[in-house]
Amino acid sequence: MTEIQPVRKLTIIAKDPALRIGNDGPMVFAQVDVPAEILAPGPTGYRIKVVDYNATEQRAYAARQCYQSGDILLDPFAPIDGEALTDRDYQVRVIGNPNFHAQNCYAIAMRTLGLFERALGRRVSWSSGGHQLHIAPHAFALANAFYSEPDRALMFGYFFDEEGKPIFTSLSHDVVAHETTHAVLDGLRSRYTEASGPDQAAFHEGFADIVAILSIFSLPEVVAAGLGITDNLPGVGEPLAFITEDKVTPAAIRDSILLGIGAEIGMATGAGRGALRQSVKLEPRPDILNNPEMAEAHSRGEVVVAAMTRAFVKMWTTRISHLGTFDGRGYNMTAVIEEGAKAAAQLLQMSIRAIDYCPPTDLDFGQFLAGLLTADRELVPDDSRFGYRELVRQSFGDFGIVPPPGQTDADGCWPHFAASNALRYSRSNAEALTRDVDECFRFLWENREALNITERGYTQVLSLDASLRIDPDGIPFRETICQYVQMGHFFGSELMAICKIDPLPDGFTTRTSADLFGGGVVVFDQYGRVKYHIGNGLIDGERQKRRLEYLRDTGQLRAQGGDERSRFANLHLARMGG
Template identity: 30%
Template sequence: MKRFDSDYAKRGAEKRRLRIYATDPMTARRALYRIAIEIDNEPSLRPGPRGSIVEVHDFDGWNNQYYATVDLNDPTLLMEGGLAPSESDPRFHQQMVYAVSMKVVESARKALGRPITFYRSESRPILRLFPHAFFGRNAFFDPKLNAILFGYFRADPESPGPNIPNQTIFTCLSHDIIAHEMTHAIVHRLRPYFLEATNVDVLAFHEAFSDIIALLQRFSYRELLANHIQASEGKIHKSTMLLELAQQFGQATGTGKGLRTAIDEKPDPTKLAKTREPHARGAILLSAVFAGYLKAFQNRTADLFRLASGGTGILTAGRLHPDLVGRLTAEASQLSDRFLRICFRAFDYMPPVDVTFGDFLRAIVTSDFELNPSDPDEVRFEIVEAFRERGIYPSGVQSLAEEALLWPSAIGVMADPLSPDLLRMARELLNISGRTLDQSRSTRRRSVSEDAGPSSSRERIRHYESLVIESSDDQPDATAGHSDFQSGLYAALHNYATQNAAAFGLSQAIPIAVKGFHSIQRVASDQRLVIEFVAQFVQTDKEQSERWESGGLPFRAGATVIFGSEGEVRYIASKPMPSENLADALKDAAEARRRNTLDFVAELDDRDPRMAVADQVYLRDRMKLRAQFQALHVHR
């Protein structure tokens, strides 16, 4: 008999199991590809499903009708892990997009060490998912609607692949497409200006990163992974099923293969310079990340192959021993989780504008160095080598040595630490962020806490959104103040950035906007608690957007500044603004950025057939129109 009461028997479930297609319905004809995944439980989840982070709205735009919504809190569905996978039941389609989307959000939250929300305005506070939005071979994230719209279409009648000719293909049933579009939404939330095509890498990075997360997410499903490790005899680089993206979509459109693959036949360092289309260029970055993953996997499992082969490293023909498969699966899954975290964590170390593939490499190295300084498995080394083999080099570095790739702590002049008052507010935000992250606590104690009701998770997220600074590109800079705390924090950061403009590569003659400020808390490999504060400062030269040759694209500069727990500046990732108050090297770099942006606009103009018949509206806004996800994904 228990002597003391506790909430052990009263707490709610921390996880919710839901069934999904691990890839898509085409491959899910085999039971192996119909799996159940665990996502964070939202006790107050409403029919739709509609939760505190995403909401599913199932309006069929082509047929002009709403479909009946699924209630995942129905006792029967709770017991059975949701609806069974079905191509024909719209309610399962709703379950599928909700489950996969929340799994990606959960991965991002764990990696970033802070809440992930999609608040844009009072009218659009939650990201909305539309499983049957339109008829067409497309799916895309729309920042203005704050929504992801999934299309459906007929399979190619002549070359449908394993599908039936003219079969209806639902993009909302493709694990890879859902994860890809959800990642677009997360990237846009973290770095809204990564949708402005200021150089050839910007849109390609958006596409590549979304592919990377979609494929790494699939590697977290251990039963699926174990089957392919057995089938490939431990050589997962030979598993087409694991490394191809959106297979049903690609097959149904008559290509005879998946949409993209993570493996290139042979690294070619000259290919990058010759590749301009965003998806094709992004595929090079995708292959670089997965080449690093596969090499790291080989390094981590070499001893297992030696043990299993009597020291030769060459396995005998036949099925692998189940114990060996289990160990290889565990290594592959743990490594994919580390790569997933590495890639997401890099966002806190990337500049706020004008991103390049080289910036991504530096951010990966810097962020992982903070948590794993010694890197005993040489994961960072393999990533750097994979980038080098494909001709991806950061600008402004002397070599590919690790110390050269780390972002600097000073550029030109030293920056001041955060003032005591600003540091106090930053630490207060850290506490609020930590309480918001503790969703499981509010779930467990909702039955015994006086102030925790059914909507406590939603209310806690809304409270966090009213305090943290995460300005979107369509929000005026001065509207950061939804609360006295946020207004005070914004004003203090703005004053700090103005006083340290030269240290961040910014101009003293142009207003500085605070585009983000948040706290992060992570546990390092040696169990240290790493606490940092990340600020994003952006400047905009609006005069350039009014020039015809810019196509409506303003010239922006910015800096992401990472502070330590005591307010000291740890790293600066800067894209400088031309200014007389900067050192000569920074001024030259800023002018080079401006020239490169205008040259890139001219390059796109030369390749754009619409320029010959364009009206004044298109000419004025052509760069914005070219960067819309809907237009980008038409050419998947």
């Protein structure tokens, strides 16, 4: 009887086509684990459906690869006998096949989705409500790639550089992971695409970069090449390989391709400028977010990326310094790479888990930081060994990002819900409370006064997700995350009377109307009791006034929902210089 495989190996380009082994060596390919499944042509699985249609040329690429033989799962682009992943002829042959571009997208998207589901301890749905996200690897002839919620799809373009060489955005791990993260985050927090304050759109971009950057450190061959190593990594039982100290200084790591996004695209579209983004090179300044240049979403999002990647560099180099050197030959290269993988994995899991502790509307960077610290403290209460949380908090503080004053505790975390004794559970079905959205809404409505949920707006429970995580000691950690939103249409007179916005923002009168949003997350513990209530109130006048003034100043006050949903395409096109 054939043993059923839990995962399968698929070949991808491991970081970006610009990452080479040596100055002019071969690209870095890798064979990565993705969930095992019987794939239909495309490839098409239970979460991803690749539809390779080129709208510019009005041409469909036939999917001609076989991904299984009976119960045996195949990698159609694995090197054949006598070939290696680093052989130039092999790489030319594979890259010239559009079906490989499709596989590259499928494998990286599934790998990225898997990172979220493992960190959150549950399945993650797409915001469209469907089971499959579509991917078009050659969607159009344009230097752009974006997530389109109305199309339930990731669109990857292609273009030609000055020498006529085709550049495919679908071949960059950075770009595919970035766009997949947009789709996953939209499934977790669908209101983050609404017009809001300056941080919310920027967070979508910055968070996608954080996931794309940190996710590649689990691939040793990528890290080695990014650090300038040209030799093969030693196998089990083989002699140690060493890396000199000058290659792993903070400055050397910040300058490496490892912490950049889209190097090949950046060089092709920006006259050799290098990566599309190298946020880690931003110099820390507490007032940087007040700079007018930081108004654009990608630029502002880079501040969050810079804070996180600088924390990572500090964490990694500190761990390297504890390794010790070998008689002037440098550090054990394998150990250096392993320490980078551990640090990146910890920060990546913290970042993903933070979403469960972030409000569902009008997010700002300080709230994300509080969610980041809270998520880690819940799973790892004692941070004394490595000091991850203090290091992250300090790095964010260097860029002027601090936990919300007056709303967080001394550690920068969200405090436990203080009015737990005022909550009534007697009218709720205990078994259904953490499983059924209607029962959960009944609980919220019954306790609206204690939870400070206003009756003025329309209230809806968007999701109710049970999570099972494992702490470092192997103990199961269970929570249920309830996400609810509130919406209301207010006239200026109501803004004054109900929200206490007085005076009204310039340009508003008592007859001016505006749509306001609020909401929160209620975190239930394993016993079905409220542990946290983290939210932005619908009638919080101070916050709503800031939001309305920002939307007015940026021309978004009357933005239509459809325009907001397609904004990723416009943002990314502008950023790539298209």
